[in-house]
Amino acid sequence: MKKKALITGITGQDGAYLAELLLSKNYEVHGVKRRSSLFNTERIDHLYQDPHDENRSFIMHYGDLSDSTNLIRIIQQVQPDEIYNLGAMSHVKVSFDTPEYTANADGIGTLRLLEAIRILGLTKKTKIYQASTSELYGLVQAVPQSETTPFYPRSPYAVAKLYAYWITVNYREAYDIFACNGILFNHESPLRGETFVTRKITRAAVKIAMGLQDKLYLGNLDSRRDWGHAKDYVEAMWLILQQEKPEDYVIATGITTAVRDFVKMAFGELGIEITFEGYGVSEKGYVTSCRNMDYLVEIGKEVIAVDPAYFRPTEVDLLIGDPTKAIEKLGWQIKYDLKMLINDMVTSDVNAFSKDKMLKDLGYEIKNQFE
Ligand code: NDP
Ligand code: GDR
Numbered sequence: 001m002k003k004k005a006l007i008t009g010i011t012g013q014d015g016a017y018l019a020e021l022l023l024s025k026n027y028e029v030h031g032v033k034r035r036s037s038l039f040n041t042e043r044i045d046h047l048y049q050d051p052h053d054e055n056r057s058f059i060m061h062y063g064d065l066s067d068s069t070n071l072i073r074i075i076q077q078v079q080p081d082e083i084y085n086l087g088a089m090s091h092v093k094v095s096f097d098t099p100e101y102t103a104n105a106d107g108i109g110t111l112r113l114l115e116a117i118r119i120l121g122l123t124k125k126t127k128i129y130q131a132s133t134s135e136l137y138g139l140v141q142a143v144p145q146s147e148t149t150p151f152y153p154r155s156p157y158a159v160a161k162l163y164a165y166w167i168t169v170n171y172r173e174a175y176d177i178f179a180c181n182g183i184l185f186n187h188e189s190p191l192r193g194e195t196f197v198t199r200k201i202t203r204a205a206v207k208i209a210m211g212l213q214d215k216l217y218l219g220n221l222d223s224r225r226d227w228g229h230a231k232d233y234v235e236a237m238w239l240i241l242q243q244e245k246p247e248d249y250v251i252a253t254g255i256t257t258a259v260r261d262f263v264k265m266a267f268g269e270l271g272i273e274i275t276f277e278g279y280g281v282s283e284k285g286y287v288t289s290c291r292n293m294d295y296l297v298e299i300g301k302e303v304i305a306v307d308p309a310y311f312r313p314t315e316v317d318l319l320i321g322d323p324t325k326a327i328e329k330l331g332w333q334i335k336y337d338l339k340m341l342i343n344d345m346v347t348s349d350v351n352a353f354s355k356d357k358m359l360k361d362l363g364y365e366i367k368n369q370f371e
Pocket of ligand 1 (some may be wrong): 008012013014085088091131183184185
Protein backbone atom coordinates (compact mmCIF):
# COMPACT_ATOMS: atom_id res chain seq x y z
CA MET A 1 0.00 0.00 0.00
CA LYS A 2 1.27 3.45 -0.95
CA LYS A 3 1.59 5.99 1.85
CA LYS A 4 -0.83 8.89 1.48
CA ALA A 5 0.17 12.51 2.05
CA LEU A 6 -2.09 15.55 2.10
CA ILE A 7 -0.45 18.91 1.36
CA THR A 8 -2.15 22.24 2.04
CA GLY A 9 -0.55 25.06 0.04
CA ILE A 10 0.35 22.65 -2.76
CA THR A 11 0.19 25.43 -5.37
CA GLY A 12 2.89 27.42 -3.52
CA GLN A 13 6.69 27.24 -3.79
CA ASP A 14 7.22 24.58 -1.10
CA GLY A 15 4.07 22.64 -1.97
CA ALA A 16 5.34 22.11 -5.51
CA TYR A 17 8.80 20.87 -4.45
CA LEU A 18 7.36 18.70 -1.67
CA ALA A 19 4.81 17.12 -4.02
CA GLU A 20 7.65 16.25 -6.42
CA LEU A 21 9.71 14.77 -3.59
CA LEU A 22 6.86 12.64 -2.21
CA LEU A 23 5.88 11.36 -5.66
CA SER A 24 9.51 10.32 -6.18
CA LYS A 25 9.20 8.36 -2.91
CA ASN A 26 6.12 6.56 -4.26
CA TYR A 27 3.51 8.37 -2.12
CA GLU A 28 -0.05 9.01 -3.23
CA VAL A 29 -0.11 12.80 -3.01
CA HIS A 30 -3.27 14.80 -2.34
CA GLY A 31 -3.29 18.57 -2.45
CA VAL A 32 -5.67 21.28 -1.26
CA LYS A 33 -6.06 23.99 -3.86
CA ARG A 34 -8.06 27.20 -3.57
CA ARG A 35 -10.55 28.20 -6.19
CA SER A 36 -9.23 31.24 -8.05
CA SER A 37 -10.54 33.27 -10.96
CA LEU A 38 -7.49 32.33 -13.06
CA PHE A 39 -5.47 29.10 -13.07
CA ASN A 40 -3.15 29.02 -10.03
CA THR A 41 -1.47 25.66 -10.65
CA GLU A 42 1.48 26.78 -12.77
CA ARG A 43 4.04 25.41 -10.30
CA ILE A 44 2.51 21.90 -10.33
CA ASP A 45 1.15 21.59 -13.88
CA HIS A 46 4.04 19.25 -14.77
CA LEU A 47 2.73 16.80 -12.13
CA TYR A 48 -0.85 16.77 -13.48
CA GLN A 49 -2.44 13.34 -13.94
CA ASP A 50 -5.72 12.74 -15.75
CA PRO A 51 -8.55 12.53 -13.17
CA HIS A 52 -10.04 9.67 -15.23
CA ASP A 53 -6.97 7.54 -14.58
CA GLU A 54 -7.97 5.24 -11.71
CA ASN A 55 -4.35 4.57 -10.75
CA ARG A 56 -3.27 8.17 -10.53
CA SER A 57 -1.17 9.18 -7.54
CA PHE A 58 -1.57 12.98 -7.72
CA ILE A 59 -5.02 14.21 -6.71
CA MET A 60 -6.31 17.73 -6.08
CA HIS A 61 -9.18 18.81 -3.84
CA TYR A 62 -10.75 22.25 -3.73
CA GLY A 63 -10.47 23.68 -0.25
CA ASP A 64 -9.50 26.48 2.07
CA LEU A 65 -7.93 26.65 5.52
CA SER A 66 -10.73 28.98 6.63
CA ASP A 67 -13.38 26.27 6.11
CA SER A 68 -13.33 23.49 8.71
CA THR A 69 -16.19 21.50 7.17
CA ASN A 70 -14.21 21.27 3.98
CA LEU A 71 -11.00 20.22 5.75
CA ILE A 72 -12.81 17.53 7.75
CA ARG A 73 -14.41 16.16 4.57
CA ILE A 74 -11.12 16.03 2.65
CA ILE A 75 -9.24 14.38 5.53
CA GLN A 76 -12.07 11.87 6.05
CA GLN A 77 -12.00 10.98 2.37
CA VAL A 78 -8.20 10.78 2.01
CA GLN A 79 -7.32 9.20 5.42
CA PRO A 80 -3.76 10.55 5.08
CA ASP A 81 -0.72 9.05 6.81
CA GLU A 82 0.94 12.47 6.75
CA ILE A 83 -0.38 16.02 6.51
CA TYR A 84 1.94 18.87 5.56
CA ASN A 85 0.33 22.19 6.48
CA LEU A 86 2.07 24.60 4.11
CA GLY A 87 -0.98 26.72 3.26
CA ALA A 88 -0.76 30.30 4.53
CA MET A 89 -0.98 33.96 3.69
CA SER A 90 2.81 33.96 3.71
CA HIS A 91 3.77 37.56 2.93
CA VAL A 92 4.96 39.44 6.03
CA LYS A 93 4.36 42.95 4.64
CA VAL A 94 0.88 42.06 3.31
CA SER A 95 -0.06 40.67 6.75
CA PHE A 96 -0.05 44.26 8.05
CA ASP A 97 -2.74 45.02 5.43
CA THR A 98 -4.80 41.85 6.05
CA PRO A 99 -4.16 40.98 9.71
CA GLU A 100 -7.50 39.35 10.48
CA TYR A 101 -7.49 37.13 7.41
CA THR A 102 -3.87 36.18 8.16
CA ALA A 103 -4.79 35.16 11.72
CA ASN A 104 -7.66 33.08 10.37
CA ALA A 105 -5.73 31.21 7.67
CA ASP A 106 -2.30 30.93 9.33
CA GLY A 107 -3.33 30.59 12.98
CA ILE A 108 -6.82 29.09 13.22
CA GLY A 109 -6.26 27.16 9.98
CA THR A 110 -3.71 25.01 11.83
CA LEU A 111 -6.16 24.43 14.70
CA ARG A 112 -8.81 23.33 12.18
CA LEU A 113 -6.50 20.63 10.80
CA LEU A 114 -5.51 19.39 14.25
CA GLU A 115 -9.17 19.28 15.32
CA ALA A 116 -10.08 17.42 12.14
CA ILE A 117 -7.51 14.74 13.01
CA ARG A 118 -9.04 14.47 16.50
CA ILE A 119 -12.70 14.54 15.43
CA LEU A 120 -12.06 11.83 12.83
CA GLY A 121 -10.27 9.57 15.33
CA LEU A 122 -6.99 9.73 13.37
CA THR A 123 -4.71 10.73 16.27
CA LYS A 124 -2.82 7.42 16.09
CA LYS A 125 -2.69 7.26 12.29
CA THR A 126 -2.07 10.74 10.89
CA LYS A 127 1.17 12.66 11.44
CA ILE A 128 1.16 16.41 10.85
CA TYR A 129 3.92 18.85 9.89
CA GLN A 130 3.37 22.54 10.67
CA ALA A 131 5.21 25.14 8.56
CA SER A 132 6.61 27.30 11.33
CA THR A 133 8.99 30.12 10.62
CA SER A 134 12.08 32.05 11.68
CA GLU A 135 9.78 35.11 11.78
CA LEU A 136 8.79 33.79 15.25
CA TYR A 137 12.17 35.04 16.54
CA GLY A 138 11.44 38.58 15.32
CA LEU A 139 13.19 41.11 17.54
CA VAL A 140 16.63 39.67 18.16
CA GLN A 141 16.96 37.96 21.55
CA ALA A 142 20.07 35.89 20.76
CA VAL A 143 21.95 34.59 17.72
CA PRO A 144 22.23 32.12 16.16
CA GLN A 145 18.58 31.24 16.71
CA SER A 146 17.93 27.63 17.78
CA GLU A 147 15.00 25.52 19.03
CA THR A 148 15.46 27.07 22.52
CA THR A 149 15.72 30.76 21.56
CA PRO A 150 12.74 32.79 22.87
CA PHE A 151 10.21 34.11 20.35
CA TYR A 152 9.31 37.81 19.84
CA PRO A 153 7.08 38.03 16.74
CA ARG A 154 7.05 41.36 14.87
CA SER A 155 4.14 41.14 12.39
CA PRO A 156 0.53 39.91 12.23
CA TYR A 157 1.93 37.02 10.15
CA ALA A 158 4.43 36.05 12.83
CA VAL A 159 1.85 36.38 15.62
CA ALA A 160 -0.55 34.10 13.71
CA LYS A 161 2.29 31.60 13.17
CA LEU A 162 3.10 31.82 16.91
CA TYR A 163 -0.42 30.57 17.67
CA ALA A 164 0.00 27.80 15.10
CA TYR A 165 3.37 26.81 16.62
CA TRP A 166 1.99 26.47 20.14
CA ILE A 167 -1.30 24.81 19.20
CA THR A 168 0.78 22.18 17.37
CA VAL A 169 2.88 21.62 20.51
CA ASN A 170 -0.27 21.57 22.65
CA TYR A 171 -2.09 18.97 20.53
CA ARG A 172 1.04 16.81 20.57
CA GLU A 173 1.16 16.92 24.37
CA ALA A 174 -2.60 16.79 25.02
CA TYR A 175 -3.71 14.15 22.50
CA ASP A 176 -0.49 12.36 21.65
CA ILE A 177 -0.69 13.39 17.98
CA PHE A 178 2.54 13.04 15.98
CA ALA A 179 2.61 16.80 15.36
CA CYS A 180 5.86 18.67 14.61
CA ASN A 181 7.01 22.19 13.85
CA GLY A 182 9.71 22.81 11.27
CA ILE A 183 11.05 26.28 12.13
CA LEU A 184 12.27 27.09 8.66
CA PHE A 185 14.42 30.09 7.86
CA ASN A 186 13.96 31.87 4.51
CA HIS A 187 14.22 29.53 1.55
CA GLU A 188 14.02 30.53 -2.06
CA SER A 189 14.12 29.04 -5.56
CA PRO A 190 13.12 29.77 -9.15
CA LEU A 191 9.55 29.05 -7.95
CA ARG A 192 9.64 31.76 -5.26
CA GLY A 193 6.74 34.25 -5.42
CA GLU A 194 7.70 37.37 -7.37
CA THR A 195 7.06 39.81 -4.49
CA PHE A 196 9.51 38.24 -2.01
CA VAL A 197 12.75 40.17 -2.01
CA THR A 198 15.07 37.52 -3.55
CA ARG A 199 12.90 36.79 -6.57
CA LYS A 200 12.05 40.47 -6.97
CA ILE A 201 15.81 41.12 -7.18
CA THR A 202 16.74 38.24 -9.55
CA ARG A 203 13.86 39.10 -11.91
CA ALA A 204 14.71 42.79 -11.91
CA ALA A 205 18.46 42.17 -12.38
CA VAL A 206 17.71 40.07 -15.46
CA LYS A 207 15.16 42.56 -16.84
CA ILE A 208 17.52 45.50 -16.27
CA ALA A 209 20.35 43.59 -17.99
CA MET A 210 18.05 42.87 -20.95
CA GLY A 211 16.77 46.44 -21.21
CA LEU A 212 13.25 45.43 -20.13
CA GLN A 213 13.25 47.48 -16.90
CA ASP A 214 14.99 50.70 -15.82
CA LYS A 215 15.19 50.59 -12.09
CA LEU A 216 14.49 48.40 -9.06
CA TYR A 217 12.87 49.97 -5.99
CA LEU A 218 13.45 48.17 -2.70
CA GLY A 219 12.77 48.76 1.00
CA ASN A 220 15.18 47.99 3.84
CA LEU A 221 18.58 47.12 2.34
CA ASP A 222 20.15 46.49 5.77
CA SER A 223 18.05 43.56 6.95
CA ARG A 224 19.89 40.26 7.05
CA ARG A 225 18.43 36.86 6.24
CA ASP A 226 19.62 33.25 6.40
CA TRP A 227 18.72 32.14 2.86
CA GLY A 228 18.64 28.50 1.71
CA HIS A 229 17.21 26.58 -1.26
CA ALA A 230 13.60 25.32 -1.03
CA LYS A 231 14.62 21.97 -2.54
CA ASP A 232 16.86 21.27 0.48
CA TYR A 233 14.18 22.47 2.90
CA VAL A 234 11.37 20.18 1.70
CA GLU A 235 13.70 17.21 2.33
CA ALA A 236 13.84 18.34 5.96
CA MET A 237 10.02 18.50 6.18
CA TRP A 238 9.80 14.87 5.12
CA LEU A 239 12.60 13.75 7.46
CA ILE A 240 10.88 15.43 10.43
CA LEU A 241 7.83 13.17 9.99
CA GLN A 242 9.95 9.99 9.59
CA GLN A 243 11.47 10.12 13.10
CA GLU A 244 10.48 7.88 16.01
CA LYS A 245 9.43 10.79 18.21
CA PRO A 246 7.62 13.98 17.19
CA GLU A 247 9.87 17.00 17.79
CA ASP A 248 10.46 20.55 16.53
CA TYR A 249 13.49 21.45 14.40
CA VAL A 250 15.24 24.59 13.14
CA ILE A 251 16.09 24.36 9.43
CA ALA A 252 18.64 26.96 8.29
CA THR A 253 22.07 27.33 6.69
CA GLY A 254 23.76 29.18 9.58
CA ILE A 255 24.92 31.98 7.25
CA THR A 256 23.35 35.43 7.10
CA THR A 257 23.51 37.99 4.28
CA ALA A 258 22.23 41.57 3.94
CA VAL A 259 19.64 42.41 1.25
CA ARG A 260 22.17 44.85 -0.26
CA ASP A 261 24.71 42.02 -0.71
CA PHE A 262 22.09 39.75 -2.27
CA VAL A 263 21.53 42.52 -4.84
CA LYS A 264 25.27 42.68 -5.61
CA MET A 265 25.49 38.89 -5.94
CA ALA A 266 22.45 38.67 -8.25
CA PHE A 267 23.75 41.36 -10.62
CA GLY A 268 27.23 39.81 -10.29
CA GLU A 269 25.82 36.53 -11.62
CA LEU A 270 25.03 38.45 -14.83
CA GLY A 271 28.52 40.00 -14.98
CA ILE A 272 27.27 43.39 -13.76
CA GLU A 273 28.92 45.15 -10.82
CA ILE A 274 26.82 47.40 -8.60
CA THR A 275 28.13 49.96 -6.10
CA PHE A 276 25.94 51.49 -3.41
CA GLU A 277 26.23 55.12 -2.34
CA GLY A 278 24.32 57.28 0.12
CA TYR A 279 22.51 56.35 3.31
CA GLY A 280 18.99 55.26 4.34
CA VAL A 281 16.22 56.40 1.99
CA SER A 282 18.81 58.26 -0.13
CA GLU A 283 20.89 55.15 -0.79
CA LYS A 284 21.23 54.25 -4.46
CA GLY A 285 22.90 51.50 -6.46
CA TYR A 286 24.89 52.30 -9.63
CA VAL A 287 26.36 50.11 -12.34
CA THR A 288 30.15 50.33 -12.15
CA SER A 289 31.06 47.67 -14.70
CA CYS A 290 29.54 45.16 -17.10
CA ARG A 291 31.57 42.15 -18.23
CA ASN A 292 28.84 40.47 -20.29
CA MET A 293 28.80 41.64 -23.91
CA ASP A 294 25.14 40.52 -24.30
CA TYR A 295 24.04 43.16 -21.81
CA LEU A 296 24.42 46.82 -22.76
CA VAL A 297 23.76 48.47 -19.41
CA GLU A 298 25.20 51.96 -19.17
CA ILE A 299 28.09 52.40 -16.71
CA GLY A 300 27.05 54.90 -14.02
CA LYS A 301 23.33 54.19 -14.50
CA GLU A 302 21.29 54.30 -11.30
CA VAL A 303 19.50 50.96 -11.14
CA ILE A 304 18.59 50.59 -7.44
CA ALA A 305 16.69 53.08 -5.28
CA VAL A 306 14.93 52.88 -1.93
CA ASP A 307 11.16 53.34 -1.74
CA PRO A 308 9.89 53.66 1.86
CA ALA A 309 6.57 52.13 0.70
CA TYR A 310 8.35 48.77 1.11
CA PHE A 311 9.35 49.43 4.74
CA ARG A 312 7.46 47.44 7.37
CA PRO A 313 5.89 49.05 10.46
CA THR A 314 8.06 46.69 12.53
CA GLU A 315 11.04 44.95 10.93
CA VAL A 316 13.00 41.80 11.67
CA ASP A 317 16.61 42.97 11.35
CA LEU A 318 18.69 39.83 11.70
CA LEU A 319 18.03 36.14 11.21
CA ILE A 320 20.69 33.47 11.46
CA GLY A 321 19.70 29.93 12.34
CA ASP A 322 21.50 27.09 14.09
CA PRO A 323 20.69 23.86 12.20
CA THR A 324 22.81 21.58 14.45
CA LYS A 325 19.86 19.53 15.75
CA ALA A 326 18.51 18.89 12.23
CA ILE A 327 21.94 17.91 10.90
CA GLU A 328 22.73 15.61 13.82
CA LYS A 329 19.30 14.03 14.47
CA LEU A 330 17.69 14.04 11.03
CA GLY A 331 20.87 13.61 9.03
CA TRP A 332 19.69 16.62 7.01
CA GLN A 333 22.13 17.89 4.37
CA ILE A 334 22.52 21.35 2.85
CA LYS A 335 23.26 20.91 -0.86
CA TYR A 336 22.92 24.51 -2.08
CA ASP A 337 24.91 27.49 -0.79
CA LEU A 338 23.78 31.07 -1.49
CA LYS A 339 25.85 31.40 -4.65
CA MET A 340 24.34 28.20 -6.10
CA LEU A 341 20.85 29.36 -5.11
CA ILE A 342 21.30 32.73 -6.83
CA ASN A 343 22.74 31.03 -9.91
CA ASP A 344 19.67 28.75 -10.09
CA MET A 345 17.25 31.69 -9.75
CA VAL A 346 19.06 33.99 -12.18
CA THR A 347 19.46 31.23 -14.80
CA SER A 348 15.75 30.47 -14.60
CA ASP A 349 14.80 34.15 -14.90
CA VAL A 350 17.15 34.58 -17.89
CA ASN A 351 15.31 31.73 -19.61
CA ALA A 352 11.92 33.19 -18.68
CA PHE A 353 12.69 36.71 -19.94
CA SER A 354 14.62 35.83 -23.09
CA LYS A 355 11.26 35.46 -24.87
CA ASP A 356 10.14 38.93 -23.71
CA LYS A 357 13.42 40.42 -24.89
CA MET A 358 13.02 38.80 -28.31
CA LEU A 359 9.44 40.11 -28.59
CA LYS A 360 10.53 43.58 -27.51
CA ASP A 361 13.34 43.55 -30.09
CA LEU A 362 10.67 42.67 -32.70
CA GLY A 363 8.64 45.73 -31.65
CA TYR A 364 5.98 44.13 -29.42
CA GLU A 365 4.89 45.93 -26.26
CA ILE A 366 5.81 44.11 -23.00
CA LYS A 367 3.31 44.61 -20.16
CA ASN A 368 4.52 45.55 -16.68
CA GLN A 369 3.29 43.72 -13.58
CA PHE A 370 2.34 44.90 -10.10
CA GLU A 371 5.14 44.12 -7.64
P1 NDP B 1 3.69 30.47 -0.84
O1 NDP B 1 3.17 31.82 -0.56
O2 NDP B 1 4.50 30.22 -2.07
O3 NDP B 1 2.48 29.42 -0.86
C1 NDP B 1 1.42 29.50 0.04
C2 NDP B 1 0.38 28.48 -0.32
O4 NDP B 1 -0.72 28.59 0.60
C3 NDP B 1 -0.23 28.67 -1.72
O5 NDP B 1 -0.49 27.40 -2.27
C4 NDP B 1 -1.54 29.39 -1.41
O6 NDP B 1 -2.53 29.19 -2.40
C5 NDP B 1 -1.93 28.67 -0.13
N1 NDP B 1 -2.93 29.37 0.67
C6 NDP B 1 -2.95 30.67 1.02
N2 NDP B 1 -4.04 30.95 1.76
C7 NDP B 1 -4.73 29.79 1.87
C8 NDP B 1 -5.95 29.43 2.47
N3 NDP B 1 -6.69 30.31 3.14
N4 NDP B 1 -6.37 28.15 2.38
C9 NDP B 1 -5.63 27.22 1.69
N5 NDP B 1 -4.46 27.51 1.09
C10 NDP B 1 -4.02 28.79 1.17
O7 NDP B 1 4.53 30.01 0.46
P2 NDP B 1 5.81 29.07 0.57
O8 NDP B 1 5.62 27.88 -0.29
O9 NDP B 1 7.04 29.90 0.43
O10 NDP B 1 5.74 28.65 2.10
C11 NDP B 1 5.03 27.49 2.52
C12 NDP B 1 4.71 27.62 4.00
O11 NDP B 1 5.90 27.74 4.76
C13 NDP B 1 3.86 28.83 4.36
O12 NDP B 1 3.02 28.45 5.43
C14 NDP B 1 4.88 29.85 4.85
O13 NDP B 1 4.28 30.74 5.75
C15 NDP B 1 5.88 28.95 5.53
N6 NDP B 1 7.25 29.39 5.55
C16 NDP B 1 7.87 29.76 4.38
C17 NDP B 1 9.21 30.10 4.40
C18 NDP B 1 9.92 30.52 3.16
O14 NDP B 1 11.01 31.11 3.28
N7 NDP B 1 9.41 30.22 1.97
C19 NDP B 1 10.00 30.05 5.66
C20 NDP B 1 9.23 29.60 6.80
C21 NDP B 1 7.93 29.29 6.74
P3 NDP B 1 -2.58 30.12 -3.74
O15 NDP B 1 -1.54 29.55 -4.67
O16 NDP B 1 -3.97 29.91 -4.20
O17 NDP B 1 -2.26 31.52 -3.31
P1 GDR C 1 10.43 37.71 4.82
O1 GDR C 1 10.76 37.70 3.26
O2 GDR C 1 9.70 38.89 5.26
O3 GDR C 1 11.74 37.40 5.51
O4 GDR C 1 9.44 36.45 4.92
P2 GDR C 1 10.83 38.90 2.19
O5 GDR C 1 11.59 38.36 1.06
O6 GDR C 1 9.49 39.48 1.94
O7 GDR C 1 11.69 40.03 2.97
C1 GDR C 1 13.03 39.78 3.40
C2 GDR C 1 13.67 41.09 3.85
O8 GDR C 1 13.87 41.92 2.71
C3 GDR C 1 13.47 43.25 3.05
N1 GDR C 1 13.10 43.96 1.81
C4 GDR C 1 12.07 43.69 1.00
N2 GDR C 1 11.14 42.70 1.05
C5 GDR C 1 10.23 42.65 0.03
N3 GDR C 1 9.32 41.66 0.03
N4 GDR C 1 10.19 43.58 -0.98
C6 GDR C 1 11.11 44.59 -1.05
O9 GDR C 1 11.07 45.41 -1.95
C7 GDR C 1 12.10 44.64 -0.02
N5 GDR C 1 13.15 45.46 0.22
C8 GDR C 1 13.75 45.05 1.32
C9 GDR C 1 12.29 43.05 3.99
O10 GDR C 1 12.02 44.25 4.72
C10 GDR C 1 12.82 41.89 4.83
O11 GDR C 1 13.62 42.38 5.86
C11 GDR C 1 9.68 35.25 4.21
C12 GDR C 1 8.32 34.62 3.89
O12 GDR C 1 8.52 33.51 3.05
C13 GDR C 1 7.63 34.15 5.17
O13 GDR C 1 6.47 33.40 4.83
C14 GDR C 1 8.60 33.24 5.94
O14 GDR C 1 8.00 32.82 7.15
C15 GDR C 1 9.89 33.96 6.21
O15 GDR C 1 10.47 34.37 4.97
C16 GDR C 1 10.90 33.08 6.93
